[in-house]
Amino acid sequence: MLEDAFVTRKLIAGNWKMNGSLEANEALLRAVLAGLPAEPAADVAVCVPAPYLAQVQALCQGGPVAWGAQDVSAHERGAFTGEVSAAMLRDFGCRYVIVGHSERRQYHGETDEVVAAKAQRALAAGITPIVCVGETEAQRDAGETELVVKRQLAAVIHALGHCVGEIVVAYEPVWAIGTGRTATPEQAQAVHAVLRAQLRAAVAGQRRVRILYGGSMNAGNAAALLAQPDIDGGLIGGASLKADEFLRIVAAAG
Ligand code: PGA
Secondary structure (H helix, E strand, O other): OHHHHHOOOOEEEEEOOOOOOHHHHHHHHHHHHHHOOOOOOOEEEEEOOHHHHHHHHHHHOOOOEEEEEOOOOOOOOOOOOOOOOHHHHHHOOOOEEEEOOHHHHHHOOOOHHHHHHHHHHHHHOOOEEEEEEOOOHHHHHOOOHHHHHHHHHHHHHHHHHHHHHHOEEEEOOHHHOOOOOOOOHHHHHHHHHHHHHHHHHHOOOOOOOEEEEEOOOOOOOHHHHHOOOOOOEEEEOHHHHOHHHHHHHHHHOO
16 A cells, blocks of 8 residues: 555654643653663653643653644633633644543533544644544444444544544543553554544545554553554553553553
8 A cells, every 4th residue: 555655663652631730740740760671662642641741841841752632622712611722732832732541521421523623733743643432332333433433533534634634643542541441452453443444435545544552551451552554553541651551551651
């Protein structure tokens, strides 16, 4: 296939969620930076709570770890109390922003359309959105996995058009997030293949869109998941808070 000639490096992105403190972040990042080779075989990033972006920028600037946020406003600027705009994230050097994480969809009512608008704002500011899709356990049991993830991705493709080639997608089955129940490599690959086909149809001839797997990925299961042909990296929650575990996942992606 044409775009297979453009296979990119894997991306291992930590999602710290609402964890951390000035002290803990510094210890974690210093340990990660000390443990990484100067030129890691995979791209590495951490997505951190917004108040810590300046700290993380100062610690990571010029090194092998990129940084980003966990959410961005769908609005450009103005009277949206509490929101953080894509331009503000850009000011702090963010390369990535997670959008549409299942916790945002579930607890903050984010619809497919809102998620698509956020992805659009990020791209317009020069930030790569990591767009999360994934089915709940009930949806999987009802045989709706493919339908759900395709609908979630379709909204983003519809909003972005051919620019969807610039995003990163993360497949995160909701039942595997923070539960210790990882999708098997075969289960994950099957969904990644569906997403790959959908992306290929939307961005034919462009470079390969990276599709990450997320959901209880750890040092023990990363290698088998990352060996699947359509798994281009990982979005790591709990295991990204432990330097040693995170470093071993990065090593498994090399
Ligand atoms: P987990 O979280 O690795 O703790 O399951 C992944 C995520 O929610 O991004």
